[in-house]
Amino acid sequence: MPSVEIVAVGTELLLGQLVDTNTPFIASELARAGIDVRATQSVGDNRARIAGAVRTSLARAQGVVMTGGLGPTIDDLTREAVCDALEVGTDLYEPALRQMEAIFAKFGRPMRANNRKQAELPAGSRPLDNPHGTAPGFIAFASDEKFVACMPGVPREMKPMLREQVVPFLRERFGARETIVTRIIHTIGLGESEIDHRIADLFGSYENPKIALLAHDFRADVKIMAKASTADEADAMIAPLQAEIVRRLEDGVFGYDADTPASAILTLMRSQQRRLAIAESCTGGRIAAAFTSVPGSSQTFVGAVVAYDNAVKISQLDVDAGALERNGAVSDEVAREMARGARARLGADVALSTTGVAGPDGGTAEKPVGLVLFALDDGTENSRTWSFRLEGDREAIQQRATMTALNLLWRYAKGQEP
Amino acid sequence: MPSVEIVAVGTELLLGQLVDTNTPFIASELARAGIDVRATQSVGDNRARIAGAVRTSLARAQGVVMTGGLGPTIDDLTREAVCDALEVGTDLYEPALRQMEAIFAKFGRPMRANNRKQAELPAGSRPLDNPHGTAPGFIAFASDEKFVACMPGVPREMKPMLREQVVPFLRERFGARETIVTRIIHTIGLGESEIDHRIADLFGSYENPKIALLAHDFRADVKIMAKASTADEADAMIAPLQAEIVRRLEDGVFGYDADTPASAILTLMRSQQRRLAIAESCTGGRIAAAFTSVPGSSQTFVGAVVAYDNAVKISQLDVDAGALERNGAVSDEVAREMARGARARLGADVALSTTGVAGPDGGTAEKPVGLVLFALDDGTENSRTWSFRLEGDREAIQQRATMTALNLLWRYAKGQEP
Numbered sequence: 001m002p003s004v005e006i007v008a009v010g011t012e013l014l015l016g017q018l019v020d021t022n023t024p025f026i027a028s029e030l031a032r033a034g035i036d037v038r039a040t041q042s043v044g045d046n047r048a049r050i051a052g053a054v055r056t057s058l059a060r061a062q063g064v065v066m067t068g069g070l071g072p073t074i075d076d077l078t079r080e081a082v083c084d085a086l087e088v089g090t091d092l093y094e095p096a097l098r099q100m101e102a103i104f105a106k107f108g109r110p111m112r113a114n115n116r117k118q119a120e121l122p123a124g125s126r127p128l129d130n131p132h133g134t135a136p137g138f139i140a141f142a143s144d145e146k147f148v149a150c151m152p153g154v155p156r157e158m159k160p161m162l163r164e165q166v167v168p169f170l171r172e173r174f175g176a177r178e179t180i181v182t183r184i185i186h187t188i189g190l191g192e193s194e195i196d197h198r199i200a201d202l203f204g205s206y207e208n209p210k211i212a213l214l215a216h217d218f219r220a221d222v223k224i225m226a227k228a229s230t231a232d233e234a235d236a237m238i239a240p241l242q243a244e245i246v247r248r249l250e251d252g253v254f255g256y257d258a259d260t261p262a263s264a265i266l267t268l269m270r271s272q273q274r275r276l277a278i279a280e281s282c283t284g285g286r287i288a289a290a291f292t293s294v295p296g297s298s299q300t301f302v303g304a305v306v307a308y309d310n311a312v313k314i315s316q317l318d319v320d321a322g323a324l325e326r327n328g329a330v331s332d333e334v335a336r337e338m339a340r341g342a343r344a345r346l347g348a349d350v351a352l353s354t355t356g357v358a359g360p361d362g363g364t365a366e367k368p369v370g371l372v373l374f375a376l377d378d379g380t381e382n383s384r385t386w387s388f389r390l391e392g393d394r395e396a397i398q399q400r401a402t403m404t405a406l407n408l409l410w411r412y413a414k415g416q417e418p
Numbered sequence: 419m420p421s422v423e424i425v426a427v428g429t430e431l432l433l434g435q436l437v438d439t440n441t442p443f444i445a446s447e448l449a450r451a452g453i454d455v456r457a458t459q460s461v462g463d464n465r466a467r468i469a470g471a472v473r474t475s476l477a478r479a480q481g482v483v484m485t486g487g488l489g490p491t492i493d494d495l496t497r498e499a500v501c502d503a504l505e506v507g508t509d510l511y512e513p514a515l516r517q518m519e520a521i522f523a524k525f526g527r528p529m530r531a532n533n534r535k536q537a538e539l540p541a542g543s544r545p546l547d548n549p550h551g552t553a554p555g556f557i558a559f560a561s562d563e564k565f566v567a568c569m570p571g572v573p574r575e576m577k578p579m580l581r582e583q584v585v586p587f588l589r590e591r592f593g594a595r596e597t598i599v600t601r602i603i604h605t606i607g608l609g610e611s612e613i614d615h616r617i618a619d620l621f622g623s624y625e626n627p628k629i630a631l632l633a634h635d636f637r638a639d640v641k642i643m644a645k646a647s648t649a650d651e652a653d654a655m656i657a658p659l660q661a662e663i664v665r666r667l668e669d670g671v672f673g674y675d676a677d678t679p680a681s682a683i684l685t686l687m688r689s690q691q692r693r694l695a696i697a698e699s700c701t702g703g704r705i706a707a708a709f710t711s712v713p714g715s716s717q718t719f720v721g722a723v724v725a726y727d728n729a730v731k732i733s734q735l736d737v738d739a740g741a742l743e744r745n746g747a748v749s750d751e752v753a754r755e756m757a758r759g760a761r762a763r764l765g766a767d768v769a770l771s772t773t774g775v776a777g778p779d780g781g782t783a784e785k786p787v788g789l790v791l792f793a794l795d796d797g798t799e800n801s802r803t804w805s806f807r808l809e810g811d812r813e814a815i816q817q818r819a820t821m822t823a824l825n826l827l828w829r830y831a832k833g834q835e836p
Contacts, residue, residue, distance in 0.1 A: 012630060014455045016446025017600065017641065019439060023460075028434025037432045038467060042441075043457045053457060056474055073621060107611075182435065197527070203491055212430060212493075215572075223435065278724075284710025285703035288724040292702025295778055295812055302727035305734065306696075306706040309720035312764050316723065316734060346730050360713055394713055 002174050003036040005057035009068035009078050010153060011044040022067045022158060030065070033167050034179045034227075045069060050081035058085070058146050063173070065166065068153030070135040072114045078150055079138075083122045086142050090120040093127050096136040103134055128165045133157040139169060147173075178227045181234035183242055185222040188261055189407040190252035195220055198248045202241070209237050211245075217396075218403040219261070222249070254410050261406035262290040266300045268413035269350070274378075276409075277348035278304035279317055279338040281329065282356035282372055286402040302346050307338065317341030330355050330367050332375070332385045339377035350378045352409055356390075358397045372401045374408055382412075420592050421454040423475035427486035427496050428571060429462040440485045440576060448483070451585050452597040463487060468499035476503070476564050481591070483584065486571030488553040490532045496568055497556075501540045504560050508538040511545050514554040521552055546583045551575040557587060565591075596645050599652035601660055603640040606679055607825040608670035613638050616666045620659070627655050629663075635814075636821040637679070640667070672828050679824035680708040684718045686831035687768070692796075694827075695766035696722035697735055697756040699747065700774040700790060704820040720764050725756065735759030748773050748785050750793070750803045757795035768796045770827055774808075776815045790819045792826055800830075 006026050012018045020042060027037050038061060043053040050069065057064045069078030083090060096119040104111040121127060121138040128137030130152065137151040149166050151158045187195065192215040199222070203211050209226035222245055228234035246253050254264040269276055278287045288304035291297050305316045310329055313319040318341040323333045338353035356372030363369035368389070375385040386408060390400045424444050430436045438460060445455050456479060461471040468487065475482045487496030501508060514537040522529040539545060539556040546555030548570065555569040567584050569576045605613065610633040617640070621629050627644035640663055646652035664671050672682040687694055696705045696719075706722035709715050723734045728747055731737040736759040741751045756771035774790030781787035786807070793803040804826060808818045 012632070012641075013442070014445050014458065015449045015598070015600070015643070016442040016444070017602075018632065019437060019442045021437060024431070024434035024437050026434070027432050031433045038464075039459060039461045039471060040432065041457060041459045046456075049456060052478070060470070180433070182433070184435075193525070203493075214430065214436065223430070225433070275727075277730075280703075280706075282710075284715075285698075285706030285722060285724065288698075288703025288726075289707050292700075292724070292726060292776075292816070293813065297702075298726050303730040303734070304703060304722075304724035304726075306703065306710070306722035306724065308706075308710060308716050308722075309693075309765070312695075312721040315763060315765065316721070345733060347727070347733065358710075395711065398711070 001036055001178075002062040003038045004030065004063040004065055004170070005061045006037060006040040007050075007053050007057055007064055007066045008040070008042040008153070009045065009050055009066060010042070011046075011075075013042045014044050022153060022155060025155070025159065026065055026067070026162060029162055029167060030170070031180045031182075033171055035167075035170050035174060045075040045077055047077045047081045047084065050077055051084040054082060054085035054148060058142060058148070062146055063170070064146075064148045065162075066148060066150045067158055070118065070137065070150060070152045072112070072118055072134070074114070079117070079120065079122065082140050082148050082150060086122060086140055086148070088123045088140070091123045091125070093119045093121050093125075093136060093138075096121075096127065099136075100134045126169075128161050130157055130161060132160065137161050137165070139166070178229055179231050179234060180225055180227050181231050181238065183224045183238050184257050185224070185242065185245055185249070185253055186219065186255045186259055186261075187222070187249055187252035188219050188254050188403070188410060190220065190249060192220055195222070195249060195252075199245055202245065206241065209234075209241055211241070217400050218407060251416065260290070260294065261403070261410055262297075263294045265406065265409050265413050266291065266294055266297055268410070270300045272413070274349035275300055275302050275347070277302050277342045277346035277351040278405075279342035279351060279353035280304055280306045281308060281313070281338070281354055282358045283354045283398055283401050283405065284308065284358075286398060287352070287354065287405050290402060290406065302348050305342055305346070313338060313341075317345060328367065330357055330371060330373060332373060332387070335373040335375035335385050336377070336383070339375040339383070343377045343379065350376065350409075350412075352376050352405055354401055354405055356397070356401060358394050358401075360394060370397050372397070372404070374405055376408065376412055419454055419596075420480040421456045422448065422481040422483055422588070423479045424455060424458040425468075425471050425475055425482055425484045426458070426460040426571070427463065427468055427484060428460070429464075429493075431460045432462050440571060440573060443573070443577065444483055444485070444580060447580055447585060448588070449598045449600075451589055453585075453588050453592060463493040463495055465495045465499045465502065468495055469502040472500060472503035472566060476560060476566070480564055481588070482566045483580075484566060484568045485576055488536065488555065488568060488570045490530070490536055490552070492532070497535070497538065497540065500558050500566050500568060504540060504558055504566070506541045506558070509541045509543070511537045511539045511543075511554060511556075514539075514545065514548075517554075518552050544587075546579050548575055548579060550578065555579050555583070557584070596647055597649050597652055599644050599646070599649050599656065601642045601656050602675050603642070603660065603663055603667070603671055604637065604673045604677055604679075605640070605667055605670035606637050606672050606821070606828060608638065608667060610638055613640070613667060613670075617663055620663065624659065627652075627659055629659070635818050636825060669834065678708070678712065679821070679828055680715075681712045683824065683827050683831050684709065684712055684715055686828070688718045690831070692767040693718055693720050693765070695720050695760045695764035695769040696823075697760035697769060697771035698722055698724045699726060699731070699756070699772055700776045701772045701816055701819050701823065702726065702776075704816060705770070705772065705823050708820060708824065720766050723760055723764070731756060731759075735763065746785065748775055748789060748791060750791060750805070753791040753793035753803050754795070754801070757793040757801070761795050761797065768794065768830075770794050770823055772819055772823055774815070774819060776812050776819075778812055788815055790815070790822070792819075792823055794826065794830055
């Protein structure tokens with residue numbers, strides 16, 4: 001089976017200051033097109049090392065897809081390195097030169113000599129147009145019919161070039177390929193070991209479709225991947241396995257693929273014709289942001305009060321000043337009043353509140369950093385509070401508190417005891 | 419100069435479904451320790467290909483740092499592949515077996531045979547303890563004194579193992595190395611081409627320290643990297659260049675290194691003894707989340723109202739129902755009233771509001787998707803509104819509106835005309 005490798009160029013990738021999102025984007029697009037990626041590399045802005053990486057990948061695969069190093073600066077060495085690896089010279093690609101001259105003329109700036117080199121492509125290359133920048137890409141050919149496709153590293157230039165020019169080239173080159181279809185089953189509130197315990201026997205039993213478990217904080221995804229010649233065939237291979245996994249994890253499955261905990265909650269509450277409000281202290285707007293990420297959320301999510309200051313808890317949520325003084329902001333009573341106030345003041349049917357110590361300061365022996373209280377109010381005796389001790393730094397505690405809130409709300413909306 | 423390579427193992431990395439954050443984390447920690455990383459690879463869960471990647475990296479570098487593939491499943495093949503690459507067998511590492519047995523006993527679950535293989539390390543390895551999971555790491559040695567350090571792929575297990583065991587090993591192995599110090603100058607509201615125009619002459623002139631420009635939406639970072647034998651020496655090399663860049667970009671520089679737009683705004687407003695409130699419609703809690711990410715923000719940031727539903731704009735922010743009906747929620751008048759209401763109701767000195775069409779639905783010819791209005795109210799005649807047409811999908815519009823709001827607030831707090 002033919003395969004390609006991905007090579008990302010840039011010293012910044014090796015210093016860890018930039019997370020390389022180009023490689024996963026390319027990998028994902030190639031998987032959709034049924035093109036197998038067996039390995040990826042990243043390499044710094046060094047001509048000999050880039051050439052070495054190209055040779056290594058070409059020895060293992062039929063083609064190499066590269067990003068980065070096509071700019072005008074002295075650090076941009078991908079063109080030269082590919083020429084070295086393939087042992088070819090360069091040809092001037094006139095249309096790219098004309099396009100660059102037009103861009104510089106438009107902005108009234110002189111074109112420098114080093115821009116010209118962007119139009120000098122490895123001899124015999126097929127140029128790739130770049131409507132979003134000055135650097136053209138190219139597909140260079142090795143003597144044994146292997147190839148190297150080079151694209152700029154700027155995502156907004158790379159993405160359309162990949163989709164519109166490189167993927168069609170690869171599809172044609174490799175003929176009709178197998179398709180890989182992926183189904184993601186999202187769970188919340190089940191521990192990784194609990195999920196493993198329930199479905200471990202399925203992991204070893206399947207090669208195609210294949211199962212993988214991806215654990216996040218308070219959430220875990222079970223991924224099913226099937227390879228087949230058509231998407232329909234792959235779907236049919238996935239269906240029975242998906243049904244079995246969902247049967248075993250039912251109390252934790254909130255959705256599939258693009259679903260999020262917030263979208264699942266809104267779908268349930270919309271069907272129940274109930275509207276939701278949030279009162280956030282330590283989560284500081286993150287729960288509201290999760291709900292407002294969902295298109296159409298305004299039908300069900302009415303809004304939130306981020307009551308960071310105690311005076312705001314009193315004025316906007318009708319929290320009793322005496323309760324704040326007696327018990328402090330991080331207390332069951334205040335959490336309860338925040339939820340009740342948000343429901344009444346924002347005109348919702350259900351409201352959830354958060355109050356806690358996100359740190360790094362403000363913790364005490366009794367109320368340590370990481371203590372977060374939640375209250376849910378729906379105007380009935382189902383209203384209740386929860387207390388969690390969350391681990392991590394400020395950011396982790398805020399994120400985990402947000403996910404805990406979504407878990408509680410999802411189970412409530414589903415009619416499960418959270 | 420000795421160098422290491424990083425190899426990440428996992429088929430999920432090659433399908434683009436998981437962004438590999440381990441590699442940049444390791445790269446960043448090694449850079450801090452002055453250890454040179456020249457290339458990285460990622461490879462799928464395939465024994466022969468993992469062994470091949472190890473051989474490739476070992477041929478180019480003194481050492482390899484690996485993550486992933488140490489678990490108990492049949493897909494976890496890093497141990498076996500490293501044995502293949504180094505042509506050694508395995509030794510049972512008793513303490514790891516004991517620790518695993520204790521963990522399983524604690525949870526009352528039987529230990530399966532496949533867990534035992536986690537304690538079987540390449541012969542002659544130095545084990546790396548894993549207090550956060552069952553899989554020990556190890557450093558295996560090639561006959562020519564080159565080495566392969568293997569760590570689990572779970573970040574919470576990998577990170578402490580790297581910092582506490584692998585980096586100290588590398589420092590000792592390589593002796594005192596050069597240190598790389600990085601200074602990041604953060605700007606907001608200056609275009610990439612504007613920054614390039616102002617400092618382009620500096621890029622080519624410097625090799626050490628070296629300058630790079632990283633562009634984000636509405637923000638750009640100029641990064642200065644210096645290599646020297648001590649951090650003090652590197653700092654001294656950075657200082658004059660930093661001063662020159664800041665002089666040229668002064669109207670856009672909001673901070674350095676760990677600073678964020680929100681932390682810069684809070685620092686300015688705290689020094690002015692002014693308190694801030696936010697009224698968010700289309701940004702849905704994201705501005706509040708940015709401020710509450712900053713430790714100690716509660717001194718200056720009092721809170722926010724996420725007024726998604728029009729009724730909440732009326733009840734919580736005193737927006738005039740007539741104004742909503744006459745002009746719609748996305749109008750200068752409503753933006754102004756939201757800001758005024760937030761300032762008054764939340765007891766702040768300054769308030770900013772957002773209202774706009776995040777899409778994908780709800781756009782009209784007059785008020786298209788991407789139209790976002792902002793208003794700032796400080797109780798004086800400085801109060802004003804802005805209108806922007808932002809590009810992208812829902813998520814991009816919400817993020818860009820958030821960044822625009824922070825840009826406006828920062829310039830306001832600094833006394834610049836936004």
